Amino acid sequence: MSGNPTVFPKDPVWPGEGSSRIPFWAYTRDDLYKQELERFFYSGHWCYVGLEAEIPNPGDFRRTVIGERSVIMVRDTNGAINVVENVCAHRGMRFCRERHGNRKDFFCPYHQWNYSLEGNLQGVPFRRGVKQDGKINGGMPPEFKLEEHGLTKLKVATRGGVVFASFDHDVEPLEEFLGPTILQYFDRVFNGRKLKVLGYRRQRIPGNWKLMQENIKDPYHPGLLHTWFSTFGLWRADNKSQLRMDEHFRHAAMISTRGQGGKNDEVVSGVDSFKDQMKVNDPRLLDIVPEPWWNGPTAVMTTVFPSVIIQQQVNSVSTRHIQPNGHGSFDFVWTHFGFEDDSEEMTQRRLIQANLFGPAGFVSADDGEVIEWSQEGFEQNPAHRTVVEMGGYDIADSEHMVTETLIRGMYAYWRKVMGQ
Amino acid sequence: MKMTIDFQTYFELLNLYSDYAMAVDSAEWEKWPDFFVEDGTYRLQPRENFEQGLPLCLLALESRAMIKDRVYGVKETMYHDPYYQRHIVGTPRVISVEGGRDADTIHSEANYLVVRTKYDGESTVFNSGHYRDVIVRTPDGLRLKSRLCIYDTEMIPNSIIYPI
Ligand code: FES
Ligand SMILES: [Fe+2]
Numbered sequence: 001m002s003g004n005p006t007v008f009p010k011d012p013v014w015p016g017e018g019s020s021r022i023p024f025w026a027y028t029r030d031d032l033y034k035q036e037l038e039r040f041f042y043s044g045h046w047c048y049v050g051l052e053a054e055i056p057n058p059g060d061f062r063r064t065v066i067g068e069r070s071v072i073m074v075r076d077t078n079g080a081i082n083v084v085e086n087v088c089a090h091r092g093m094r095f096c097r098e099r100h101g102n103r104k105d106f107f108c109p110y111h112q113w114n115y116s117l118e119g120n121l122q123g124v125p126f127r128r129g130v131k132q133d134g135k136i137n138g139g140m141p142p143e144f145k146l147e148e149h150g151l152t153k154l155k156v157a158t159r160g161g162v163v164f165a166s167f168d169h170d171v172e173p174l175e176e177f178l179g180p181t182i183l184q185y186f187d188r189v190f191n192g193r194k195l196k197v198l199g200y201r202r203q204r205i206p207g208n209w210k211l212m213q214e215n216i217k218d219p220y221h222p223g224l225l226h227t228w229f230s231t232f233g234l235w236r237a238d239n240k241s242q243l244r245m246d247e248h249f250r251h252a253a254m255i256s257t258r259g260q261g262g263k264n265d266e267v268v269s270g271v272d273s274f275k276d277q278m279k280v281n282d283p284r285l286l287d288i289v290p291e292p293w294w295n296g297p298t299a300v301m302t303t304v305f306p307s308v309i310i311q312q313q314v315n316s317v318s319t320r321h322i323q324p325n326g327h328g329s330f331d332f333v334w335t336h337f338g339f340e341d342d343s344e345e346m347t348q349r350r351l352i353q354a355n356l357f358g359p360a361g362f363v364s365a366d367d368g369e370v371i372e373w374s375q376e377g378f379e380q381n382p383a384h385r386t387v388v389e390m391g392g393y394d395i396a397d398s399e400h401m402v403t404e405t406l407i408r409g410m411y412a413y414w415r416k417v418m419g420q
Numbered sequence: 421m422k423m424t425i426d427f428q429t430y431f432e433l434l435n436l437y438s439d440y441a442m443a444v445d446s447a448e449w450e451k452w453p454d455f456f457v458e459d460g461t462y463r464l465q466p467r468e469n470f471e472q473g474l475p476l477c478l479l480a481l482e483s484r485a486m487i488k489d490r491v492y493g494v495k496e497t498m499y500h501d502p503y504y505q506r507h508i509v510g511t512p513r514v515i516s517v518e519g520g521r522d523a524d525t526i527h528s529e530a531n532y533l534v535v536r537t538k539y540d541g542e543s544t545v546f547n548s549g550h551y552r553d554v555i556v557r558t559p560d561g562l563r564l565k566s567r568l569c570i571y572d573t574e575m576i577p578n579s580i581i582y583p584i
Contacts, residue, residue: 099468197474198474198475198476199466199468199469199472199474199475199476199477200466200468200469200474200476201466201476201478201576202466202574202575202576203575203576203577203578203579204575204576204577204578205578206578225499227493227496227497227498228497273497273499275496275497278492278496278497280489281485281486281488281489281492282482282483282485282486282488282489284482284483284486285486285489331575336476347475351475351476351477351480352480352482354476354477354480355479355480355481355486358478359478359576359578359579359580360464360478360479360576360579360580360581362490362493362497362498365498365500365579365580365581366498366499366500368578368579369499369500369501369578369579370499372501372578373501
């Protein structure tokens with residue numbers, strides 16, 4: 001044996017008691033990843049599926065994903081929203097291939113089994129057999145019951161126009177799942193106004209899905225990584241801010257009020273991304289108009305564990321849906337929206353500020369990049385660990401953003417649920 | 421209405437397409453805004469939004485000034501993995517012209533494919549789509565009044581930094 005530490009440890013154990021040092025193997029192991037799907041995405045949690053505004057009329061549906069499981073969000077003839085798994089009850093194929101549309105019922109092309117918009121099996125071709133030469137050939141066994149062979153139905157909850165679903169019918173009510181503190185920030189955006197979908201952006205990020213949750217629980221980086229945030233004071237260490245969590249530390253809200261920007265040596269000296277002389281040529285990129293519903297803060301970033309991020313960055317609002325595919329990759333789907341009472345001017349403003357976000361955004365493109373590079377670092381030496389100790393070791397709400405406490409909180413919860 | 425332009429004009433149009441591709445592939449980002457008139461617009465939009473009539477773009481740069489802001493972002497503010505890109509642009513198809521055979525305004529479109537190569541990486545298809553352009557004659561030659569890039573690529577491979 002040499003003194004060289006192992007790079008690929010067998011049966012590794014979490015180093016120490018707390019959650020301030022996260023082993024790289026938490027991001028690289030397939031077995032843990034499958035367990036995460038089971039324990040976070042497929043049970044005990046509400047996952048984001050979409051917005052009611054995406055399916056306004058009876059029969060409207062949209063195909064989406066929970067974890068790796070394809071599901072369909074559909075409005076039935078009574079106006080209720082159902083979510084069913086996109087797997088045929090016959091021989092298991094993913095039958096719905098369109099991404100959205102309007103239908104009276106669903107059917108699987110393979111053997112044409114037919115389902116209602118509630119997911120009930122309505123018809124099976126040749127169920128009673130086929131008559132030929134005076135006798136009946138084939139057919140399903142007499143004890144076969146349609147009622148026993150519907151699509152997998154998920155439990156559905158909607159609030160403020162947002163649709164959540166869970167494969168776990170024993171999951172606690174959505175409001176309890178979010179907890180009173182996070183619910184307040186959720187309701188701040190989704191306060192009952194009708195939403196107006198502006199469009200989608202999709203990217204595939206080669207990194208573990210938890211890195212995206214971490215990124216939005218990490219108020220330490222925005223004023224450093226993102227020039228636009230540091231230079232224009234949109235988000236940086238001298239902004240008035242709060243960090244809030246639910247009682248399990250799984251969800252969080254980062255709340256910030258824009259400062260003056262410019263040169264405050266305390267927070268920008270030596271910061272590579274800070275550009276003292278930078279001005280935008282077209283001021284519309286930063287044409288920020290405060291809205292009454294903000295109630296003060298200019299940005300609130302809410303992470304709902306495990307599946308969605310709710311973004312309000314000045315006039316740009318979106319949901320960002322995390323759709324993992326393997327331990328080292330996830331799809332990240334942005335749905336930008338506005339509100340029904342937006343003026344045409346406000347809609348344009350939201351669309352122009354959207355240039356800061358998304359897979360090509362002045363700000364957000366950086367986040368995808370650093371997540372990819374983090375994953376590369378983890379893969380090359382799973383035995384190593386991160387150091388998440390800005391602001392100490394504890395997990396607590398905070399009145400400033402010079403801390404990684406929210407990430408420590410998330411991993412305390414992760415350890416508990418994963419038994420690691 | 422049958423649209424014709426003279427060959428000289430079509431030749432200028434071909435040059436505009438190939439010069440644009442050359443500029444954005446050779447990392448000479450400062451040249452990019454010069455292909456547009458001052459109130460020219462550049463939009464990069466997922467096909468799904470375009471087809472559903474949803475206005476959101478990946479990038480919506482509403483003036484040459486804003487396109488310059490993007491250049492500054494690419495050069496100075498966005499941390500990213502450096503990469504090479506290579507545009508393969510199809511022959512432009514003229515849809516309509518205004519102002520006679522030497523055309524004041526041309527509506528045209530062309531398919532494009534962008535191949536990305538990262539350091540230590542293979543070359544992969546990065547973005548696939550088509551341009552829908554409005555091109556106007558200026559004293560300096562043909563310029564873009566608007567360029568709309570509608571891309572098929574469902575999943576952006578992480579991020580798009582450089583101009584398409
Ligand atoms: S697999 Fe769907 S009907 Fe046979
Ligand atoms: Fe960020």
